[in-house]
Each structure stands twice: as structure tokens, then as C-alpha cells.
Amino acid sequence: MRALxxxxxxxxxxxxxxxVALAFVLPSxxxxxxxxxxxxxxxxxxxxxxxxxxxxxxxxxHAGFFGLGAYAVAVLPAQFSLHPLLALLAGAxxxxxxxxxxxxxxxxxKGHYLAVATLGFGILIAMAIANESxxxxxxxxxxxxxxxxxxWRVRGASTWYWITGALLVLGAWLAVNLVASPTGRAxxxxxxxxxxxxxxxxxxxxxxxxxxVISAVYASVAGSALALVNGFVTPDSANxxxxxxxxxxxxxxxxxSVFGSLVGAAILVVLPQVLTTFHDxxxxxxxxxxxxxxxxxxxxxxxxxxxxxxxxRP
Amino acid sequence: MSILKVEEIGIAxxxxxAVDNVSFSVEAGTVFSIIGPNGAGKTTxxxxxxGVYRPRRxxxxxxxxxxxxxxxxxxxxxxxxxTFQNLQVFFRMTALENVMVGRHLKERRGLxxxxxxxxxxxRQNRESAEIARQLLERVGLAEYAxxxxxxxxxxxxxxxxxxxxxxxxxxxxxxxxxxxxxxxxETEEIETLIRRxxxxxxxxxxxxxxxxxxxxxxxxVHVLEQGQTLTEGRADEVRANPKVxxxxxxxxxxxxxxxxxx
Numbered sequence: 001m002r003a004l005x006x007x008x009x010x011x012x013x014x015x016x017x018x019x020v021a022l023a024f025v026l027p028s029x030x031x032x033x034x035x036x037x038x039x040x041x042x043x044x045x046x047x048x049x050x051x052x053x054x055x056x057x058x059x060x061x062h063a064g065f066f067g068l069g070a071y072a073v074a075v076l077p078a079q080f081s082l083h084p085l086l087a088l089l090a091g092a093x094x095x096x097x098x099x100x101x102x103x104x105x106x107x108x109x110k111g112h113y114l115a116v117a118t119l120g121f122g123i124l125i126a127m128a129i130a131n132e133s134x135x136x137x138x139x140x141x142x143x144x145x146x147x148x149x150x151x152w153r154v155r156g157a158s159t160w161y162w163i164t165g166a167l168l169v170l171g172a173w174l175a176v177n178l179v180a181s182p183t184g185r186a187x188x189x190x191x192x193x194x195x196x197x198x199x200x201x202x203x204x205x206x207x208x209x210x211x212x213v214i215s216a217v218y219a220s221v222a223g224s225a226l227a228l229v230n231g232f233v234t235p236d237s238a239n240x241x242x243x244x245x246x247x248x249x250x251x252x253x254x255x256x257s258v259f260g261s262l263v264g265a266a267i268l269v270v271l272p273q274v275l276t277t278f279h280d281x282x283x284x285x286x287x288x289x290x291x292x293x294x295x296x297x298x299x300x301x302x303x304x305x306x307x308x309x310x311x312x313r314p
Numbered sequence: 315m316s317i318l319k320v321e322e323i324g325i326a327x328x329x330x331x332a333v334d335n336v337s338f339s340v341e342a343g344t345v346f347s348i349i350g351p352n353g354a355g356k357t358t359x360x361x362x363x364x365g366v367y368r369p370r371r372x373x374x375x376x377x378x379x380x381x382x383x384x385x386x387x388x389x390x391x392x393x394x395x396x397t398f399q400n401l402q403v404f405f406r407m408t409a410l411e412n413v414m415v416g417r418h419l420k421e422r423r424g425l426x427x428x429x430x431x432x433x434x435x436x437r438q439n440r441e442s443a444e445i446a447r448q449l450l451e452r453v454g455l456a457e458y459a460x461x462x463x464x465x466x467x468x469x470x471x472x473x474x475x476x477x478x479x480x481x482x483x484x485x486x487x488x489x490x491x492x493x494x495x496x497x498x499x500e501t502e503e504i505e506t507l508i509r510r511x512x513x514x515x516x517x518x519x520x521x522x523x524x525x526x527x528x529x530x531x532x533x534x535v536h537v538l539e540q541g542q543t544l545t546e547g548r549a550d551e552v553r554a555n556p557k558v559x560x561x562x563x564x565x566x567x568x569x570x571x572x573x574x575x576x
Contacts, residue, residue: 182439195386
């Protein structure tokens with residue numbers, strides 16, 4: 001059992017099983033829709049977790065990439081009649097390039113300084129999206145044309161459930177592959193000791209840049225997926241609060257845990273829906289629960305519970 | 315042949331000359347020790363040679379090439395590796411993974427192959443793990459292979475750093491106080507290890523406080539005091555040098571010093 005849990009593919013397989021199993025359990029389209037939102041958030045969170053949890057570099061501006069991805073599938077088909085899938089790829093490419101260019105100077109910074117720099121970057125993107133109304137519809141947002149694949153119009157909660165679920169499993173698979181590779185070892189090494197990693201030959205600046213670009217692409221693809229599912233985009237997808245939400249999901253689920261990324265995303269997407277029954281106390285309860293979780297399970301939900309299981313069952 | 319040469323190197327921090335005008339030359343395949351009282355600038359000198367600090371003046375020549383001010387990862391390519399006095403271990407990784415990081419430069423690093431877990435990546439991982447396992451065995455840590463470094467005892471972590479440095483197959487290995495904080499048994503193990511490394515032809519540069527260890531193991535000893543060279547010579551010459559004894563214990567401690575160094 002323990003060997004099974006420690007296997008490289010444990011997280012993507014578990015996620016795939018959950019996606020399949022939930023499809024049979026969830027009673028209505030509403031639930032399928034919420035689940036699809038969870039898969040999309042989890043995808044972005046896995047990318048951010050590669051940056052934060054594995055390489056130890058914070059980003060408070062990741063919603064910027066998310067928003068760019070979302071607007072790519074809104075703007076490019078509308079303005080240049082590009083196919084939405086190509087628009088998704090173009091968005092990912094652009095985000096990768098921006099991350100590459102911005103990452104070089106920004107990633108020299110450490111800790112709080114890096115946090116503030118990425119924060120500024122995220123705000124910049126959000127403001128650009130909100131202000132360029134001729135292109136983006138401004139604060140009101142804009143509609144996204146429906147995705148058509150080989151003449152088949154993609155629609156319906158169930159269809160999107162499966163598409164986003166598959167995207168998530170793919171993202172989880174790529175992430176665990178990366179972590180278990182020489183690149184992943186270099187990233188984890190520079191997290192623990194930059195100087196020792198450098199002495200071992202790791203080009204620290206280069207590897208930080210690689211993981212920043214990868215995490216930006218994850219966020220962009222997730223943003224595109226959300227826009228396609230919703231059929232509408234607003235500047236909210238790129239704003240600062242969303243960046244903070246993504247970081248909270250990483251920390252809550254567990255830094256450096258791919259499965260934890262799903263757990264963190266699920267909690268922050270589903271819990272507010274559940275807590276709406278408490279009306280006025282919704283946010284109070286949400287905040288309180290997050291605080292309690294972090295105090296009790298201080299390395300995040302999944303790593304803390306895993307450690308607990310290891311201790312109790314030798 | 316001199317494999318590592320340091321010429322008139324110096325650095326100052328806030329006006330204080332931490333290392334000032336130090337020169338030495340290390341012959342290939344020998345053990346070269348740098349000693350000196352606390353605060354003499356030994357670790358600073360190491361940081362200058364290994365690229366952690368950029369020297370304000372002077373040159374570092376490694377295998378005939380000027381490598382002054384090169385980043386540590388570039389120096390690693392040139393065949394220089396080191397350990398740290400204050401442990402620089404990857405605590406969130408297992409002992410085996412720590413040593414595997416040491417193989418970094420020998421590994422194939424195709425990002426796409428890594429993301430897609432192509433068979434070449436699996437092969438690479440197996441190969442690195444295999445070599446890392448042998449190195450753990452060599453430093454006597456085979457039993458810790460799958461243990462997270464955070465759960466390992468101090469003495470073991472010291473040897474783990476050596477194993478990681480060896481994984482890079484360097485020509486020159488800098489060891490910064492490998493026996494600091496170790497008990498006598500551990501110190502002896504480390505001594506045996508260093509001797510074996512040197513016997514295999516690797517050049518070892520050592521900073522160490524344990525004088526008995528230094529005197530037993532070193533081909534040459536370089537003595538620093540207040541950032542400057544005090545003297546250099548064979549171990550027995552240095553041991554007998556009154557200036558060295560004075561630097562360590564002051565003029566009144568000569569007899570005690572000769573006993574201690576004896």
C-alpha cells in the first residue's frame with residue numbers, strides 16, 4: 001500500500017479514478033459544472049505548485065497568465081477568426097514567452113521581493129485587460145465563441161466535465177514526470193539550497209526560468225479552458241484576488257503535492273458553494289475553516305495527512 | 315603538475331580585508347590543507363576559490379585555465395566541487411536523491427523527454443540512482459538511501475555532502491571542515507574516506523580544525539592568520555613552526571601547543 005502511494009504515477013492515477021468515479025455519482029448538470037471548475041482550477045494550481053511547492057519560488061501574479069489564456073480564446077477567434085484550439089495554443093505560447101522575458105529579471109529576486117514583483121506583474125496584466133476595452137470589452141468582459149471540433153459543437157456540462165477532467169489528468173501526469181526527472185531534482189535542489197545546487201552544476205537562474213514558464217503555460221491553458229466552458233470572460237479571471245486564491249489552493253492542499261493541488265482547488269471552489277446556505281456567515285466560516293486547517297495541518301492537507309498515516313501505520 | 319593555483323587573491327567586506335593577498339598552488343593528486351585560528355578567513359578563501367564569492371583581486375587558475383569569478387555551476391563543469399561547513403543538504407530529498415543531484419552535469423537534460431517520461435528519462439534516472447547508490451555505499455550510508463535527509467544524523471549528513479560532491483566526478487574536491495562536530499569514530503571514518511579519495515588520484519583541498527587529522531592526512535599545509543598567509547609547508551614543518559603555535563595559542567602557550575599539535 002505504501003509503495004503504491006509512493007509510486008510516481010499515484011497522483012495522476014488517483015485523480016483519473018476520481019474524475020471517472022464522480023461522473024457516475026454526481027446527480028445533476030450543476031454538480032458536473034462545479035466539478036469542471038474544480039478540474040480547471042486544479043490544473044492551474046498544479047502548475048503553480050511546480051513553481052512554489054517544488055522549486056520554492058512564489059508568484060502572486062499567476063492570475064495574469066490565467067487571464068491572458070482566457071482572453072486568448074475570447075479575442076483571437078473574435079478578431080482574427082482563429083480556431084479556439086489554436087487560440088488556446090497561441091495563448092499558451094504567448095504566456096510562455098512573457099514568462100520567459102519577465103522571469104529573467106524577476107526571478108533574481110527572492111522571497112518577499114519576488115512576491116511583490118510578481119504581484120506587480122499580475123496587476124499590470126489585469127489593468128491592461130480591463131482598460132483595453134476596444135479589444136477585451138473592458139470591465140464588462142466579452143463573450144467567447146463556442147468550441148467546434150471537427151464539425152461537432154462542444155456543449156453541455158457533461159462534455160466539458162470530461163474534457164477538463166482529461167486536461168487535469170494530463171497536467172498531473174506531466175507534472176509528476178517532471179518532478180521525478182533530472183530537471184525535477186534540480187528544481188527541488190535549488191529550493192532547499194541554491195548554493196549547493198549551483199556547486200552541483202545546476203544553472204539556478206535557468207531552472208527557475210524553466211519552471212516559471214511551465215507554470216505560466218499551465219495557468220494559461222486553465223484560463224482558456226475556463227473561458228471556453230463559461231462562454232464568457234471577465235477581467236476578474238486575471239485579477240489579484242484570483243492570484244491569491246491560486247496561491248491559497250497550493251498552500252492549503254499542500255506545497256509540493258500534485259494530488260494536494262486538486263484537494264486545495266476542490267476546497268476553495270466547492271466550499272463557498274456549500275457555505276452559501278449560511279448566508280451572511282459564508283465568508284466568516286470559509287476564513288475560519290482555512291485558518292483551522294492550516295493550524296492543524298500545517299504542511300497542507302495532503303502532505304500532513306500522508307505524514308500522519310506513515311506515523312500511525314509503520 | 316599544479317592543478318589548482320591561487321594568485322594573490324583578496325576580498326574585503328565593509329573595509330575589513332577578510333582574505334588578503336593569499337597565494338598557493340596545489341599539486342594534482344595531493345591533499346592540501348588550509349588551517350588557521352577561528353576567523354582567519356579559511357571559509358572565505360574557499361568561497362573565493364569555489365565561485366561563491368567574486369574576488370576583488372587576484373586570480374584562480376584551475377587546470378591551467380583562468381576561472382576567476384566564474385559561477386559555481388560553471389566551475390563544476392571545469393571539474394571543481396566542494397562541501398560546506400554549515401551543511402547545505404537538500405533536506406526535502408532522500409539521501410539517494412541528494413547524491414543524484416550531484417550527477418546533474420552528467421545527466422541528459424532534455425525537458426520534453428522529462429515531461430513525457432520518455433524511456434530515455436527512465437534510463438537516465440536508473441543510471442544516476444545506480445551510481446548514487448554506489449557512492450552512498452562508498453561513504454558508508456547505503457542504509458540511508460531512501461531516508462529523507464531531514465531524518466539523518468549530523469555525521470551522516472557530512473558524509474552525504476562528500477558523496478554528492480564525488481558524484482560530479484570532480485578533479486579537485488574542496489572539503490570545508492568535513493569532520494567538524496563529528497565524534498572520534500566519525501572523524502576516523504572521514505579520514506579513511508579522504509585518504510581513499512586521494513589515493514584514487516583526486517586532488518583534495520581541506521579546511522579543517524582537527525589538527526591531528528590535518529597533520530596525519532595532508533601532503534602540504536597552508537596556514538592563514540587574519541586573512542593573510544602565515545606560512546606553508548609539509549605537515550611536520552608547519553607543526554614545528556613557532557609562528558604557527560603562536561598564532562594558535564599566543565606566546566605563552568608554546569608548550570601546551572606543542573603537546574596539542576604533537
